[in-house]
Amino acid sequence: MFSWLRRWKRSGILAKPVSASWERTLQASIPFFTHLHQDEQHHLRQSVQIVVAEKNWEGCGGLVLTDEHRVTIAAQIARMTLGFDDEYFDEIKSILVYPDAYLAKSQSNLGSGVVMEEQSGRAGEAWYRGPVVLSWSDVLATVQGHNRGRNVVIHEFAHQFDMRNGSHADGIPPIESSEVAAGWQEILERDFERLREMCSRGHPAVLDCYGATSPAEFFAVASETFFEVPQALQAEWPDLFRELARFYQQEIIG
Known part of the structure; x- marks a missing residue:
């Protein structure tokens, strides 16, 4: 019933042509x-x-959202789902957009019942089944070519893929074949440790060192690098590139 209703609503959305401003x-x-x-x-x-029409878009921190914001962000989501059929992150109902990096509260358990609460600046966040929170200035920096290898939209939605087989991201997205999943886990563990070693020694890498903080961040950083600088990733991390191409089902244009 619900799938039929969703298809019917989407057919109505797609019946309307894309405007010239949206196309630009x-x-x-x-x-x-x-x-x-x-x-x-x-x-x-x-x-x-579909993404523009179906998501609840909220401007935060005084940002008044326009179609430019929505279409630009939706285009990045569409890039990473190009290899899938009917993939619109249906579980994500809301996308929140701040004008710039924003402060978010976090808690750390110090043991013995002591919890430390602090604030930190963030460019984006991905919560289990939503919402996804984004900094518009970081989105725009990528689109304008000022943020080489970085894409906050792809980063946060990679976390959403990652959390589909559990409420916490662990760097291993849902993969149907157990054999392919085992191969991915082996490469993830090996290349994650390699990145940690490179970053600890101060060696530059095409992968941002934020990916060395956890396997979940490694997958998200690797995903944005895969889409933004594919040739560099393929040259430096060929096995990782191959597995990402297999997961996203895309032949990326460099």
Whole structure:
């Protein structure tokens, strides 16, 4: 019943053509858009239409959201789901957008019943089954080419993929084949330790050292790197690149 109703609603969303302003924003958000096959462009447009229409978009910290914000963010989501059919992160109902990096509270258990609460600056957050929180200035920096290898939208939605097989992200997204899952876990553990070692020695790497903080962050950082600088990732981390290409079911244009 609900799946039929959802399909019916989506057919109504897709019946409306993409406006010229949306098309300009979409192409500006995905530099290689014009190099894609027509069916891939069509897929991206439809994904953007559905994500924009179905999510509850909230501007925070005084930000008044416009279609430019929504389409730009939805375009990044559509990039990472291009290899999937009907993937719109249905479990995520709300996307919250701040104008810049924002302060968020966190708690640390120090033992003996002592809990320390502190605030830290963040560019994004991903909560189990939503919401997803984003900093617009960080989104825009990626789109404008000022944030090489980084993409906060892809980073946070990679966490959402990761949490689909449990309420906590652990770096291992749902993979149907047990054999492929075992191979992914082996590469994750090996390359995570390699990144930790490189970062501890101060060696530069195409992967940001934030990925060395935990396996969950490693998967999220690797995902944004895969989409933003694929050639560099493939050259430096070929096995990791191969597994990400298999998971996202995409041949990335460098």
